[in-house]
Amino acid sequence: MNEVVVSGLGVVSPHGDDAQAMFDAVMRGESAVQPVFPDLARPAAAATVAFDERRWFTKLQLPGVDRVSQLAVAAADLAVHDAGGLTDVDHERVGVYVGCGMGGATALESAYRSGGRVPPLTIPAFMPNAPAGNVAMRLGVKGPVITYSVACASSAVAIAEAAKALRNGEIDVAIAGGSEALIVPGVVLAWQAMMTLAGFAAGEAARACRPFASDRSGFVLGEGAAFMVLETAERALARGSRVYAQLAGCGLSCDATHLTKPDVSGQQRALRAALKQAGLQPADVGYCNAHGTATKIGDGVEAEALRGVWGAASDTLRVSSTKALHGHLLGAAGALEAVITVLALYRRRLPPNAHCDRPDTSLGLNLVPTCGAEAPQVQAAISSSFAFGGTNATLLFTRT
Amino acid sequence: MSSLKELQDLIQEKYGLDATALGPHTSMLGSGVDSLALVEFLFDIEERYGISIPDNNPDLDTLAELAEIVDRLRAAQTAAAQ
Numbered sequence: 001m002n003e004v005v006v007s008g009l010g011v012v013s014p015h016g017d018d019a020q021a022m023f024d025a026v027m028r029g030e031s032a033v034q035p036v037f038p039d040l041a042r043p044a045a046a047a048t049v050a051f052d053e054r055r056w057f058t059k060l061q062l063p064g065v066d067r068v069s070q071l072a073v074a075a076a077d078l079a080v081h082d083a084g085g086l087t088d089v090d091h092e093r094v095g096v097y098v099g100c101g102m103g104g105a106t107a108l109e110s111a112y113r114s115g116g117r118v119p120p121l122t123i124p125a126f127m128p129n130a131p132a133g134n135v136a137m138r139l140g141v142k143g144p145v146i147t148y149s150v151a152c153a154s155s156a157v158a159i160a161e162a163a164k165a166l167r168n169g170e171i172d173v174a175i176a177g178g179s180e181a182l183i184v185p186g187v188v189l190a191w192q193a194m195m196t197l198a199g200f201a202a203g204e205a206a207r208a209c210r211p212f213a214s215d216r217s218g219f220v221l222g223e224g225a226a227f228m229v230l231e232t233a234e235r236a237l238a239r240g241s242r243v244y245a246q247l248a249g250c251g252l253s254c255d256a257t258h259l260t261k262p263d264v265s266g267q268q269r270a271l272r273a274a275l276k277q278a279g280l281q282p283a284d285v286g287y288c289n290a291h292g293t294a295t296k297i298g299d300g301v302e303a304e305a306l307r308g309v310w311g312a313a314s315d316t317l318r319v320s321s322t323k324a325l326h327g328h329l330l331g332a333a334g335a336l337e338a339v340i341t342v343l344a345l346y347r348r349r350l351p352p353n354a355h356c357d358r359p360d361t362s363l364g365l366n367l368v369p370t371c372g373a374e375a376p377q378v379q380a381a382i383s384s385s386f387a388f389g390g391t392n393a394t395l396l397f398t399r400t
Numbered sequence: 401m402s403s404l405k406e407l408q409d410l411i412q413e414k415y416g417l418d419a420t421a422l423g424p425h426t427s428m429l430g431s432g433v434d435s436l437a438l439v440e441f442l443f444d445i446e447e448r449y450g451i452s453i454p455d456n457n458p459d460l461d462t463l464a465e466l467a468e469i470v471d472r473l474r475a476a477q478t479a480a481a482q
Contacts, residue, residue: 059416060432063440117447120439 004163005236005400006244008083008229009339010177012075014047014222014326019082023343027372029354031206031325033220037185042192045205046183047222047327064121065134066104068225072131072179073138075225080139080175083229084241095144095171096136097162099155099178101331102187103128109184131179131225143171149331152291153387154178155226156334156395160250162230172235177227177335191221196295209328210355211292211321212299212367219293222327226335228342233400245342245397248380249278255390262298262386267305270392274382275309278396283313285396286378287350287368289341291386292321293328302386303363318375320353320368334385338395341383345399350375403474404467407445411463414441424464449474 014032015022025032032047049071053062056074065073076096080086086094104126111122124130129147136145144165148158155178162174191197198218200208210216236243251273255266275282291302299321307314322340329336344350352372353359359367380398387393404424412418415437422431428438438460442453445466451473460466 059414060437063437117443120443121436124436 001167002169003233004166004230004247005233006228006247006342006397007231007236007241008079009244009342010075010077010079010082011224011226011336011339012049012051012071013224013226013336014049017074017078019339019343023340023347026322026325026340026351027349029325029352029370029372031354033206033208033327035205036183037188040185040188043200044188044192045200045208045220046188047220048183049224064124066107066125066130066181068100068104068179068181069131069134071181071225072098073134075177075179076135076175076227077138079177079227079229086139086173088239089173091140092142093172094141095146095162095165095174096132096141097146097148097158097174097176098132098135099148099150099158099331099334100128100131101149101151101154101180102182104130105182105184105187109186112186135175139175141175150391151387151389152328152330152333153385153391153393154331154334156338156383156385156393157252157391159228159335159338159395160252160393163247163250166230166232172231174230175227176230177225178332179225180330180332181223182330183221183223188221196293197221198294207355209294209324211290211294211324212303212319212353212360212363212365213356214358214360216294216296216299216360218295219323219328222329224329224336225332226339228335228339243400244346246400247395248280248398249274249276249396251277251394253392255392257390259390260388262301263390264301264305264308266390267302267386267392268309270394271305271309271382271384274394274396278398280380280396282310283316285317285380285382286375287341287344287381288317288319289337289344289351289381289383290319290321291384292323294321294323299360300363302384303365307364314364315366317366318350318368318373319365320351322351324354334383334393337385338383341381342397345378345381345397348375348378349373350378402467403470404463407463407467407470410444410448411441414444422463425462427461428463429461445470451477
């Protein structure tokens with residue numbers, strides 16, 4: 001079986017499109033969350049991306065290309081550039097693995113609001129596999145180009161599937177990640193109706209999401225895209241590529257109990273599967289970038305799952321949820337948080353568990369302080385994503 | 401009056417193609433206006449003039465040909481209004 005390493009990172013995130021600068025901003029605890037759509041009946045907040053599509057597309061390239069695909073093309077392009085390009089690989093041996101929860105929300109919203117005449121390219125713009133198709137066209141990728149729509153675990157699953165294809169020798173290089181862009185009034189209203197979004201007082205939007213805090217009240221939506229270039233360790237070594245980390249283990253499971261209610265044992269199966277594939281013990285892993293949606297139930301279940309698997313080693317596992325700062329990117333969350341996890345390992349700095357002035361001590365987690373932490377000894381880290389639908393995904397990265 | 405100039409202005413605004421890049425008899429497809437871009441351009445024209453361009457012009461590929469169709473439809477529209 002081939003070992004899989006991360007050799008390129010690309011993001012178009014609420015904290016900008018430079019992965020290292022994004023990580024710096026997250027380390028500083030800067031929140032990208034701000035109020036949106038003041039006309040809505042209830043206050044809404046989200047972390048949006050300042051994106052200039054003209055940097056990536058000519059006007060002629062834009063028909064039928066929704067924002068969700070635009071962000072994907074840009075982030076994938078940045079990841080490939082970061083990895084040194086795709087010039088020395090057979091493009092039929094390259095795959096694109098994309099997580100996307102919803103697809104082109106802007107196109108769909110525009111169709112609803114068009115007043116009768118629906119724009120003719122609404123379908124190709126909003127179909128959930130459009131981001132993957134657009135990335136493949138931009139980069140000339142001719143191997144497997146696959147979309148995973150698994151709600152909040154979409155892009156973590158995409159990365160896990162890419163790693164599997166690399167391990168099995170089906171491909172030589174994977175461009176894996178996710179994209180989501182659904183900050184439009186109709187979708188925000190739907191999420192408000194779901195009763196999982198954080199409440200906040202006027203002027204407090206930036207701190208609305210407080211994972212693992214005793215005063216937590218839910219998450220805020222985010223948008224963006226994140227990709228990583230994965231390749232076999234052998235290939236990376238042969239071409240002298242910089243390697244950020246090894247993707248040593250991936251764990252997938254399903255609760256099979258409830259469509260939206262998280263489940264301790266389901267999450268534990270994913271955590272254990274990732275450890276097993278990596279051949280590591282819980283005590284070997286020093287950092288967890290948690291799913292951490294800051295809901296009352298969700299954070300409690302995740303904490304119990306972590307404590308159950310880590311047992312006596314729970315104190316050595318430091319935990320933070322960076323959703324406090326970049327929002328919940330849903331289908332792209334797993335990819336963005338995987339990039340942050342990889343950079344935490346690479347730079348040996350742990351992102352803060354922000355906005356947590358009053359930690360919920362009943363959870364029994366060793367939270368990263370709100371100022372972040374240096375971690376000179378950290379060798380392995382996990383990133384967890386747990387989805388509506390019951391699918392759980394844990395990615396385990398190690399230093400090389 | 402021909403709609404050609406207006407269509408040239410419209411495609412320049414929409415896709416950045418000026419008259420030097422896309423003459424009246426230049427192939428739109430050959431200038432980068434693929435089928436998706438063309439269908440969106442036709443949609444904009446229909447919105448602008450309140451006309452419905454019939455879906456029976458499979459070989460339509462130049463602004464001059466398009467202007468001819470638009471002129472005919474606008475003339476019929478004017479005649480119907482009188």
